[in-house]
Structures are given as C-alpha cells and as structure tokens.
Amino acid sequence: MIYKRGCNKNGPNGTCAKCGERGSCGVYWYKFMWQGKLVRKSTKQRNDKVARNMESAHRTSLAKGEVGIREKKVAPTLAEFLKRDFTPFVETQHATKPNTLRYYKTGAASVAGSSLAGIRLDEINDQHAQQYAARLAKLSPSTINCGLRTLRRAVYLAAEWGTVDRRPRIRLVKGERQRDRVLSDAEVGVYLTACDQPWRDVATIMLGTGMRPGEVFALRWENLLFKEDGGGLIQIPQGKSKAARRVLPMMPIVRDVFESRWAAQGKPEDGWVFPSESACGHFEGSSAKNQHSRALSQINAQAVKNKRPELKPFEPYCLRHTALTRLGESGCDAFTLARIAGHSSITITQRYVHPQADAIERAFSKLGNGQSQSVAIAGRHKNGHSGKTRLLESRKQTTVSDSLKKD
Numbered sequence: 001m002i003y004k005r006g007c008n009k010n011g012p013n014g015t016c017a018k019c020g021e022r023g024s025c026g027v028y029w030y031k032f033m034w035q036g037k038l039v040r041k042s043t044k045q046r047n048d049k050v051a052r053n054m055e056s057a058h059r060t061s062l063a064k065g066e067v068g069i070r071e072k073k074v075a076p077t078l079a080e081f082l083k084r085d086f087t088p089f090v091e092t093q094h095a096t097k098p099n100t101l102r103y104y105k106t107g108a109a110s111v112a113g114s115s116l117a118g119i120r121l122d123e124i125n126d127q128h129a130q131q132y133a134a135r136l137a138k139l140s141p142s143t144i145n146c147g148l149r150t151l152r153r154a155v156y157l158a159a160e161w162g163t164v165d166r167r168p169r170i171r172l173v174k175g176e177r178q179r180d181r182v183l184s185d186a187e188v189g190v191y192l193t194a195c196d197q198p199w200r201d202v203a204t205i206m207l208g209t210g211m212r213p214g215e216v217f218a219l220r221w222e223n224l225l226f227k228e229d230g231g232g233l234i235q236i237p238q239g240k241s242k243a244a245r246r247v248l249p250m251m252p253i254v255r256d257v258f259e260s261r262w263a264a265q266g267k268p269e270d271g272w273v274f275p276s277e278s279a280c281g282h283f284e285g286s287s288a289k290n291q292h293s294r295a296l297s298q299i300n301a302q303a304v305k306n307k308r309p310e311l312k313p314f315e316p317y318c319l320r321h322t323a324l325t326r327l328g329e330s331g332c333d334a335f336t337l338a339r340i341a342g343h344s345s346i347t348i349t350q351r352y353v354h355p356q357a358d359a360i361e362r363a364f365s366k367l368g369n370g371q372s373q374s375v376a377i378a379g380r381h382k383n384g385h386s387g388k389t390r391l392l393e394s395r396k397q398t399t400v401s402d403s404l405k406k407d
Contacts, residue, residue, distance in 0.1 A: 224250075
C-alpha cells in the first residue's frame with residue numbers, strides 16, 4: 001500500500017521533524033510484507049500513480065532476487081574466513097584426528113600465504129586455484145593438492161553456512177601418487193611374515209575387512225561382538241560420514257586375531273584393542289609406518305641376498321585397496337561394496353577397486369559362454385522356423401500341382 005506520512009518542516013535546516021529528509025512533505029511512502037518482513041520505503045514522489053508503480057517495481061525485484069543481490073553482505077576475504085571460521089571449525093571437528101587436523105592446517109597456511117588470501121570468498125573460482133597451482137609447480141602434486149583440497153573444503157563450508165551463495169568447482173592437479181596398488185596372495189604372505197606386532201594384526205584385519213587404518217587403530221573391545229557359533233561383528237562407531245559408521249562381519253582369520261589379543265590382554269570388557277603409550281592411547285599412524293618400512297626393508301634385503309625379485313614398495317593404505325578389490329572380484333555388487341567400504345557414493349568406491357587382468361578375462365569368458373548359448377538357441381529357433389517354412393512351401397507347391405492336373 002502507499003500512504004503519506006504527514007511530514008512537516010519543523011526540523012533543523014528545513015528538514016522534516018519525523019523523517020529527517022528535506023522537502024519530503026507530502027510525498028508517498030509504500031509498505032508491504034515480504035517473506036515475513038516489513039518492507040517500507042519513501043518514493044519521494046507526490047504522484048500516487050508513480051508511487052504505486054515504484055511499489056510494484058520493488059515487489060518484482062524482490063521476486064526476481066535482484067534486490068537481494070544488491071543488498072547482500074560483503075563476503076570476507078579468504079584469509080579472514082580461514083582465520084575466523086575455517087580453522088576453529090577443523091580444530092573442533094577433527095580434534096581426535098591429529099593427522100587430518102595437521103593436513104588442513106598445513107593447507108590453510110599455504111593458501112593464506114599465497115595471492116589468494118586477499119580475494120573475496122565469493123569471487124574465488126577454479127582459475128584462481130589453477131594459478132595458485134602454477135606458482136607452486138616446483139613442489140610435488142601432493143603438496144599442491146593439500147592446499148587445493150583445503151581451499152575446496154573452505155569454499156564448500158562457506159556455501160553451506162550461507163557466507164557465499166555459490167560453490168565453485170576446484171580441480172586438483174594431476175600426478176599425485178595414488179594408493180591403488182593391489183597385492184597378490186604371494187606378496188601378502190611374504191609381507192605379513194615380515195611384519196612386527198601389532199602392525200601384523202592390524203594389516204591382517206585390514207586385509208580381512210577392508211577397514212581404514214585409522215578405524216582399526218581406534219577399535220575398542222566394546223565395539224566387538226563374538227558369536228558363540230563362530231564369527232562375530234565389528235562396529236565402527238565413528239567416521240568421516242554417516243556411511244563410514246557401519247557394522248562388518250568377522251572373517252575366521254580376523255576373529256582369530258581378535259581372540260588372540262583378547263586372551264593376551266586378560267579378556268577385558270572395554271579398552272583399546274591396540275593400546276600403546278602414545279598421546280591418543282592406542283597404536284597410531286606414525287608407528288604403523290615405521291613398522292611397515294622395516295618390513296619392506298627386511299623383505300628386500302633378503303631378496304637381494306637370495307637373488308630374488310624385490311617387493312615393490314607400497315603404502316599401508318594399499319592393504320585396504322587389496323581387500324576391496326578382492327571383494328569386487330568375488331562378485332560383490334558396487335552398492336554392497338560401497339556399504340562395506342563405508343563410502344557414501346559408489347563413485348568413491350570406483351577409486352578403490354582395481355580389477356586385475358585375470359578377473360577381466362574371467363568376466364569376458366562368462367560373457368562369451370552366455371553369448372555362445374544364446375547363439376545356439378537362436379540357431380535352433382532359426383532352423384526350426386526354416387524347416388516349417390520349407391514344409392509350408394512344399395505343401396503349397398503340391399496344392400498348385402494338383403490344381404493344374406485337375407484343370
């Protein structure tokens with residue numbers, strides 16, 4: 001609606017005592033409710049038709065979102081957002097994951113020290129990210145991607161929290177070392193024999209369940225259930241996402257590992273499965289990497305001594321890749337495999353599954369057998385139809401000959 005506020009000129013310097021504006025006496029104002037909020041503004045016009053048109057134009061602008069775009073708050077710079085919002089968030093969110101926290105802090109420091117720091121958050125796009133990567137081209141792809149992943153996480157959180165209204169795509173650089181190695185059965189046997197405890201047990205559980213190393217490190221006895229008839233269940237109560245919190249069955253070899261440790265610790269009802277004197281109270285990544293490196297060194301030293309091929313180095317995480325690949329080769333469908341792996345999307349699962357040449361060959365062999373059977377069935381149908389066709393044609397010819405003889 002439009003209305004006049006009854007302005008007067010009793011204010012200082014000839015301004016209106018009510019609205020504080022000069023020469024606004026008798027002008028029309030409009031007001032209306034929009035999404036639960038009162039919108040009120042002066043038209044500075046004395047013509048009611050013009051005032052109504054201005055009110056209508058304002059309503060239209062609100063409906064199109066144009067007014068909101070003009071009146072939105074100024075986005076903070078990337079450096080401001082990282083310091084004020086992002087860093088406190090990751091410190092709280094990943095307080096129990098020192099490696100993840102260290103990763104994001106390292107990435108945040110790298111990005112904040114670059115030319116991206118002064119760019120406003122709503123202006124950052126993939127072009128800026130690639131320029132950042134180009135300036136750090138002398139560093140390894142893993143180091144560059146640490147900053148890019150932090151940048152991507154920061155802008156995603158900013159969009160989620162309403163700080164910005166868009167979420168740009170940030171691409172990573174190529175060439176980063178992937179943990180996609182799959183071990184053969186022979187390699188697994190040689191490797192586990194060379195491993196020290198408790199890493200040998202951790203590696204065995206990873207190969208038998210496909211669990212992440214950190215998930216195995218943080219297992220507690222209250223997360224395990226031993227069934228009387230054999231087997232059991234493993235509860236993973238924490239994880240990166242809702243899908244990561246899952247329950248997995250115990251294979252016999254995995255149960256044997258747990259039972260041995262349980263008996264050695266006096267059959268406790270609670271506590272860490274892999275206790276240690278570390279700050280977190282349980283076996284953790286740095287110790288695992290040390291034992292992993294010692295195992296590889298021992299294996300290759302023996303290989304050189306006995307003039308055998310050396311074991312190609314691999315990351316501990318490859319044990320998880322190996323387990324998931326074996327599950328995939330056994331016929332496990334992608335959706336079930338994603339549930340086992342704790343992935344929220346099968347797209348992520350595809351990165352972890354690497355079918356070997358013999359598995360691909362077996363798949364095509366099955367397809368070939370099916371096609372052969374289909375061709376054979378099709379041939380039988382074809383031959384049957386051809387026989388019927390020839391029989392009908394002979395009958396027609398006999399009928400025509402008989403007709404000609406009668407004529």
